[in-house]
Amino acid sequence: MTVGLQHYLVLSAVLFSIGFYGAISKRNAVVILMSLEIMLNAVNITLVALSRYVTPVAMTGQVFAIFVMTVAAAEAALGLAIIIAIYRSRETVDVEKIDLMKW
Amino acid sequence: MNLFYLSPELSLVGVAIVVILLDLVVPNKTILAGVSLAGLSLPLAFSVALWGTNATTFNGMLTVDQFAILFKLLIVAIAALIILASVDYAGRFLAHHGEYYALILLAASGMMLMAATTEFITIYIALELSTLSLCALVCYRRDRPSSEAALKYLLLAVLSSAVLLYGMALIYGFTGTTSLVEIARNIGRNAIVLMGMVLLVAGFGFKIAAVPFQMWVPDVYEGAPTPITAYLSVASKAAGFAVVFRVFFTAFGSLDLAFDWALVFAILAAATMTLGNVAALTQTNIKRMLGYSSIANAGYLMVGLAAASALGRSSVVFFLAGYTLANLGAFIAIIAITNHIQSDRIDDFAGMSRRTPVLAAALAFCLISLIGLPPTVGFIAKVYIFSSAVAVGLTWLVLLAVVNSVISAYYYLRVVKVMYLSEPAEGPFPSSGALKVALAVSSLGVLVVGLLPYPLMRVAEVAAAGLLP
Numbered sequence: 066m067t068v069g070l071q072h073y074l075v076l077s078a079v080l081f082s083i084g085f086y087g088a089i090s091k092r093n094a095v096v097i098l099m100s101l102e103i104m105l106n107a108v109n110i111t112l113v114a115l116s117r118y119v120t121p122v123a124m125t126g127q128v129f130a131i132f133v134m135t136v137a138a139a140e141a142a143l144g145l146a147i148i149i150a151i152y153r154s155r156e157t158v159d160v161e162k163i164d165l166m167k168w
Numbered sequence: 169m170n171l172f173y174l175s176p177e178l179s180l181v182g183v184a185i186v187v188i189l190l191d192l193v194v195p196n197k198t199i200l201a202g203v204s205l206a207g208l209s210l211p212l213a214f215s216v217a218l219w220g221t222n223a224t225t226f227n228g229m230l231t232v233d234q235f236a237i238l239f240k241l242l243i244v245a246i247a248a249l250i251i252l253a254s255v256d257y258a259g260r261f262l263a264h265h266g267e268y269y270a271l272i273l274l275a276a277s278g279m280m281l282m283a284a285t286t287e288f289i290t291i292y293i294a295l296e297l298s299t300l301s302l303c304a305l306v307c308y309r310r311d312r313p314s315s316e317a318a319l320k321y322l323l324l325a326v327l328s329s330a331v332l333l334y335g336m337a338l339i340y341g342f343t344g345t346t347s348l349v350e351i352a353r354n355i356g357r358n359a360i361v362l363m364g365m366v367l368l369v370a371g372f373g374f375k376i377a378a379v380p381f382q383m384w385v386p387d388v389y390e391g392a393p394t395p396i397t398a399y400l401s402v403a404s405k406a407a408g409f410a411v412v413f414r415v416f417f418t419a420f421g422s423l424d425l426a427f428d429w430a431l432v433f434a435i436l437a438a439a440t441m442t443l444g445n446v447a448a449l450t451q452t453n454i455k456r457m458l459g460y461s462s463i464a465n466a467g468y469l470m471v472g473l474a475a476a477s478a479l480g481r482s483s484v485v486f487f488l489a490g491y492t493l494a495n496l497g498a499f500i501a502i503i504a505i506t507n508h509i510q511s512d513r514i515d516d517f518a519g520m521s522r523r524t525p526v527l528a529a530a531l532a533f534c535l536i537s538l539i540g541l542p543p544t545v546g547f548i549a550k551v552y553i554f555s556s557a558v559a560v561g562l563t564w565l566v567l568l569a570v571v572n573s574v575i576s577a578y579y580y581l582r583v584v585k586v587m588y589l590s591e592p593a594e595g596p597f598p599s600s601g602a603l604k605v606a607l608a609v610s611s612l613g614v615l616v617v618g619l620l621p622y623p624l625m626r627v628a629e630v631a632a633a634g635l636l637p
Contacts, residue, residue, distance in 0.1 A: 081330075081334060084330070085327075085330075088323070088327055094319060094323070097323055098323070098326075101323065101326045101327060101330060104327070104330035104331075104334075105326075105330050105333065107334075108330060108333040108334050108337055111334065111337040111338075111341070112337050112340070115337065115340060115341040119340075119341055119344050120344050120345075123344075123345075125289075125340065125345065125346050126337075126340060128289065129288070129289050129292075129336075129337075129340070129346065132289055132292065132293060133292070133333060136292070136293065136296045136300075139296070139300055140296070140300065140322070140326050143300055143303060143304060143322060144319075144322050144323070144326070146307075147303075147307050147315060147318045147319050147322055148319065150307060150310050150315040150318075151315045151316065151319055154310075154311065154312050154315060155312065160319075163316050163319065165312050165313055165316050165391075
């Protein structure tokens with residue numbers, strides 16, 4: 066059996082779903098952030114696979130994936146900074162206890 | 169590659185860097201606001217100089233047309249008013265002024281780019297540039313509500329941008345390109361494209377606060393520093409609609425696809441305005457109430473989007489300009505009042521007509537514009553947008569929108585009632601000069617454009633006509 070485009074697409078769809086499930090069901094803000102990173106990486110797999118199979122010469126998808134990774138790093142940095150700010154003010158990162166305002 | 173086409177954004181980033189560096193040497197932080205304001209004249213001048221050009225540059229990544237430039241001018245104006253409104257607030261409640269003004273400018277440059285980008289990668293980068301800057305601004309007070317709002321904003325923003333990216337990846341996989349113009353050439357109507365379009369609607373829906381992606385709005389609006397709430401409610405929404413227009417009219421503009429997404433936007437519009445208006449009825453916090461009002465206005469704007477016509481496009485551009493004036497005016501008056509009373513509760517606005525007659529009158533006037541009563545710009549904007557929808561046969565949606573406008577009168581007028589008919593708790597108080605200037609500009613704008621709408625309408629028509637390649 067050779068590994069083709071569908072395998073990559075199915076893998077990334079599964080990863081995206083796992084990440085989405087984690088993002089909406091987990092209570093720890095850091096774990097939610099990690100789930101979101103999984104979703105972004107699932108998109109990266111799609112992009113790179115499509116780049117390889119659909120536009121092998123132009124490599125648009127690979128360039129896109131590099132930009133996504135760069136922005137994801139910035140998002141993670143900002144997210145962790147905000148989580149630290151929250152931890153300082155209320156000693157928890159549990160999103161169900163971060164409920165000063167109605168969700 | 170012509171850097172002149174990118175000059176508004178480049179100059180704005182340059183001003184932001186200058187502001188951060190000046191922060192290190194200047195002891196009086198009010199100067200930073202002055203420098204930021206003066207610096208905004210650079211992108212303003214470059215945008216005016218670019219008016220009339222119709223060019224695509226950077227391999228089709230960036231388009232400079234009248235549609236983009238009108239949004240750039242709008243965002244420069246919003247940023248200027250927000251900076252004016254921030255001076256007093258920042259002096260009282262915030263630390264690190266240099267970064268504060270710089271982040272406002274960087275968010276503005278991201279939103280200006282959003283209106284001009286015509287390619288998925290640059291759309292994503294511009295979107296994140298504005299979202300991340302705004303997220304840092306939401307967190308700026310670093311107290312409990314502010315950091316909580318920032319966490320909710322960031323997590324949902326990243327979630328929505330992941331969904332958006334997945335949609336972009338699917339469209340890219342089917343068409344083999346990320347450029348909107350070439351997508352339009354290669355696209356067909358099939359399951360992959362439709363799913364990609366749904367994911368794009370979800371991703372952009374977050375940015376423009378459409379149901380069911382609106383849940384962040386009330387919390388973030390309540391927790392964020394008030395000038396940033398104002399910024400989010402007008403600039404972020406305007407830029408979001410600009411990018412939605414680019415993507416859906418340029419890439420998915422073919423007739424069979426336009427039918428699909430116009431229907432989706434019509435249904436979302438109905439849900440968005442109804443939920444926004446009904447939920448606003450019971451609010452006791454004025455920022456939260458305006459949050460729901462902003463959701464409702466996203467619904468009205470999507471009525472114009474659902475029309476999917478040239479008239480619909482120009483009416484949305486006009487509505488955005490009018491909504492910006494009225495909503496900013498209301499927020500600036502609220503900033504001026506809450507800076508003094510330190511409370512966002514509507515009940516604490518009791519007797520403001522006697523404590524601070526000018527602010528109360530301006531706030532009441534802007535709220536009347538948000539209801540959509542003459543002689544304000546809100547009235548003209550609503551008539552314009554509803555007529556565009558009637559012209560394509562969306563009468564049911566317009567009827568619903570009119571019923572919604574009537575519902576909205578209740579919660580807007582309740583604020584007016586509390587200000588004018590309740591007894592004041594304390595005596596009168598003064599407000600700062602910068603806030604007065606900002607308030608005068610936006611309230612006069614609401615009145616003047618309401619009485620003489622034709623010039624702005626003409627500009628909106630020109631901009632909307634220039635959108636299609």
